[in-house]
Amino acid sequence: VERTDERTTDPQPADPGEGPRRPKERAGPSPLRIVSVLAGAIVAVALFLVAFDFMRQPNANRAAIVGLAIVVGGGGVFLLFWVMNRVVDLISERFRETLRPYVFVGPALVVLAVFLVFPVFNTILISFQDKNSTEFVGLDNYRFVFTDVDMLRSIRNTAGWLILVPLAAVSIGLAFATMADRLRRGEAVAKSLIFLPMAISFAGASITWQLIYSYRPQGFGSNIGLLNGIMLGLGQDPVTWLEIQPWNNLMLMVIMVWMQTGFAMVVLSAAIKAIPDEIIEAARIDGASELQVFWRIIVPTIVPTIVVVTTYMVINAMKVFDIVFVQPANAETNGTVVIAERMIRWFFLLDHNGRGAAIAVVLFVAVVPVMIWNLRRFREQEAIR
Amino acid sequence: MSATPVPVPIEPQRGETVGDVRSGGWFIRITIIVIVILWSIPTLGVLITSFRAEELVNTSGWWTALAHPFRAAEWTFENYRAAIETQGFGNAFMNSLAVAIPATVIPITIASFAAYAFSWMEFRGRYVMFVAVVGLLVVPLQMALIPILRLFTQGLTFGNYIIFPDLDLNQSFLGIWLAHTGFGLPLATYLLRNYIGSLPSSIIESARIDGADHFTIFWRLIIPLSVPALAAFAIFQFMWVWNDLLVAYVFLGGAGQNVVLTVALRNLVGATRENWQLLTAAAFISMSLPLVVFFSLQKYFVRGLTAGSVKG
Numbered sequence: 001v002e003r004t005d006e007r008t009t010d011p012q013p014a015d016p017g018e019g020p021r022r023p024k025e026r027a028g029p030s031p032l033r034i035v036s037v038l039a040g041a042i043v044a045v046a047l048f049l050v051a052f053d054f055m056r057q058p059n060a061n062r063a064a065i066v067g068l069a070i071v072v073g074g075g076g077v078f079l080l081f082w083v084m085n086r087v088v089d090l091i092s093e094r095f096r097e098t099l100r101p102y103v104f105v106g107p108a109l110v111v112l113a114v115f116l117v118f119p120v121f122n123t124i125l126i127s128f129q130d131k132n133s134t135e136f137v138g139l140d141n142y143r144f145v146f147t148d149v150d151m152l153r154s155i156r157n158t159a160g161w162l163i164l165v166p167l168a169a170v171s172i173g174l175a176f177a178t179m180a181d182r183l184r185r186g187e188a189v190a191k192s193l194i195f196l197p198m199a200i201s202f203a204g205a206s207i208t209w210q211l212i213y214s215y216r217p218q219g220f221g222s223n224i225g226l227l228n229g230i231m232l233g234l235g236q237d238p239v240t241w242l243e244i245q246p247w248n249n250l251m252l253m254v255i256m257v258w259m260q261t262g263f264a265m266v267v268l269s270a271a272i273k274a275i276p277d278e279i280i281e282a283a284r285i286d287g288a289s290e291l292q293v294f295w296r297i298i299v300p301t302i303v304p305t306i307v308v309v310t311t312y313m314v315i316n317a318m319k320v321f322d323i324v325f326v327q328p329a330n331a332e333t334n335g336t337v338v339i340a341e342r343m344i345r346w347f348f349l350l351d352h353n354g355r356g357a358a359i360a361v362v363l364f365v366a367v368v369p370v371m372i373w374n375l376r377r378f379r380e381q382e383a384i385r
Numbered sequence: 386m387s388a389t390p391v392p393v394p395i396e397p398q399r400g401e402t403v404g405d406v407r408s409g410g411w412f413i414r415i416t417i418i419v420i421v422i423l424w425s426i427p428t429l430g431v432l433i434t435s436f437r438a439e440e441l442v443n444t445s446g447w448w449t450a451l452a453h454p455f456r457a458a459e460w461t462f463e464n465y466r467a468a469i470e471t472q473g474f475g476n477a478f479m480n481s482l483a484v485a486i487p488a489t490v491i492p493i494t495i496a497s498f499a500a501y502a503f504s505w506m507e508f509r510g511r512y513v514m515f516v517a518v519v520g521l522l523v524v525p526l527q528m529a530l531i532p533i534l535r536l537f538t539q540g541l542t543f544g545n546y547i548i549f550p551d552l553d554l555n556q557s558f559l560g561i562w563l564a565h566t567g568f569g570l571p572l573a574t575y576l577l578r579n580y581i582g583s584l585p586s587s588i589i590e591s592a593r594i595d596g597a598d599h600f601t602i603f604w605r606l607i608i609p610l611s612v613p614a615l616a617a618f619a620i621f622q623f624m625w626v627w628n629d630l631l632v633a634y635v636f637l638g639g640a641g642q643n644v645v646l647t648v649a650l651r652n653l654v655g656a657t658r659e660n661w662q663l664l665t666a667a668a669f670i671s672m673s674l675p676l677v678v679f680f681s682l683q684k685y686f687v688r689g690l691t692a693g694s695v696k697g
Binding site for chain 2: 315
């Protein structure tokens with residue numbers, strides 16, 4: 001139990017030691033205030049301890065745990081800042097305002113250092129070690145990544161995902177946004193319905209699509225998947241949609257397109273609406289056809305937005321995992337493996353730290369070009385500000 | 386696009402323009418209706434199947450129910466009862482709440498304090514720190530999983546020095562909150578800094594002159610002014626955490642007391658492969674809250690998405 005609190009108090013170091021220097025200052029805080037601030041901090045920590053201890057009890061009332069979790073998690077973080085700020089108030093006036101900014105950014109930097117910066121270096125290290133991270137094995141894990149049959153297939157499949165999914169989602173989203181913009185009524189409803197799958201988890205979506213793709217062999221009940229229902233209605237034999245390679249990959253991609261088109265559509269629609277009406281009307285008056293307006297005016301104007309949306313989707317597609325992972329069918333025998341899914345399988349289900357880490361590093365390296373581009377874009381934006 | 390936020394008209398109010406643009410819209414109208422129907426089919430299938438009795442689900446396609454929607458005997462709540470009571474989806478729903486709400490509040494609070502400091506406080510390394518935070522935006526989640534899990538289960542020592550104590554955070558709510566906080570922070574800081582930094586400096590300066598300290602300005606002035614941006618990101622983050630399978634699977638485990646909805650769903654797929662009425666009821670339980678959030682706060686959600694990506 002003792003251990004839990006170090007986390008909560010952790011980001012407020014250095015301060016208590018500097019408190020006593022205060023008496024030299026003219027209008028420094030009174031001793032009473034120091035005591036009350038410190039006492040408040042101690043009480044807060046004690047309360048957190050009790051709360052976290054309670055949350056770990058296996059047979060405590062669930063509703064109570066959930067309620068407590070929400071209060072402690074939500075309120076605790078604000079309390080943390082408040083206490084830290086009060087502690088800074090106790091410090092001599094000379095250092096107070098130099099120190100305060102670090103109270104504001106400190107927690108963010110600590111969390112990022114622990115949860116993103118450190119892991120990047122650690123994962124790289126682990127990727128050169130063996131199964132249990134005890135011995136260095138050089139490049140063995142990377143050799144595995146680029147020679148294993150399933151790994152190579154997962155790289156090919158992921159390449160397919162990150163080309164086809166953004167292409168389809170952005171095209172459909174752009175077409176839909178442009179057309180919906182012309183509707184006199186019902187635009188909001190139509191857009192909501194396309195956007196709705198965004199609210200669904202990948203796991204939920206996978207189940208949802210089973211109702212479309214499901215296949216049952218003869219003698220195992222009637223086929224209840226919509227596609228096979230249509231096949232039967234047309235007098236054809238039912239098809240094992242998720243087992244025909246390589247098309248089953250496309251079937252899974254359709255799920256992601258279904259989920260992400262709404263995102264592309266909403267963002268692109270906002271960009272289209274931001275185009276001044278006069279420009280489009282002037283073109284129309286000059287006799288431009290609707291297709292010309294679309295290709296010569298709308299598309300060129302919103303190219304920056306299209307690029308951003310596409311990049312976002314490429315990154316998402318690169319990291320796709322849930323859709324494949326939740327499928328009841330075996331990803332290996334069906335040839336639907338993807339990189340992120342391989343990583344989880346090797347690390348968690350096959351207990352090989354080194355290989356899991358090496359796959360993660362490969363994924364990271366694939367994202368680096370996007371990272372550099374992103375930073376550059378940020379700089380340009382800063383220049384405009 | 387310029388660096389100013391793009392206005393997002395909720396109700397399209399494009400003025401009546403050249404007449405025939407809209408009247409020639411039969412093709413457009415039909416295409417839109419076809420796409421909308423195609424997009425709605427899967428969700429409709431889930432909804433219908435989840436209310437049908439088991440033997441019907443197994444003998445006829447869910448679309449056949451559309452032929453006679455008012456035959457009351459065919460509809461049942463039994464699947465939901467079974468999912469909630471026997472399959473533990475009620476419990477999982479609670480767990481999802483206990484994960485998602487703090488995992489939304491914590492990163493937003495931390496990020497908005499940081500965003501305020503990056504925008505309105507003078508300190509050394511401000512620009513470098515901010516660029517570093519933005520740079521972290523594209524570190525894939527997968528890169529962080531193994532080290533964090535080891536940190537949670539073993540701590541970190543360097544020689545004889547304990548750098549990060551073994552806090553036994555694995556499979557605990559605190560652990561997953563912190564993990565989600567770490568993964569959500571770069572985007573939150575980036576978006577909120579853009580918003581908070583664009584507030585007029587005269588407001589902050591006059592408050593300074595009136596003697597307000599930074600904490601008061603932040604809490605009394607900046608936070609109320611930033612509600613649209615905060616709400617937009619909150620919804621985004623909430624949906625993300627609620628729908629996340631990977632982080633929950635890794636840090637809360639695949640089984641036990643603390644499983645969240647997505648993990649429970651995945652387990653159910655593995656355990657009862659052909660139990661459609663149960664799977665769909667469970668899936669719909671997991672979708673219910675995001676759908677409510679989505680439909681009631683759609684305005685903010687859309688604004689958040691566009692603020693994040695249309696800029697620049």
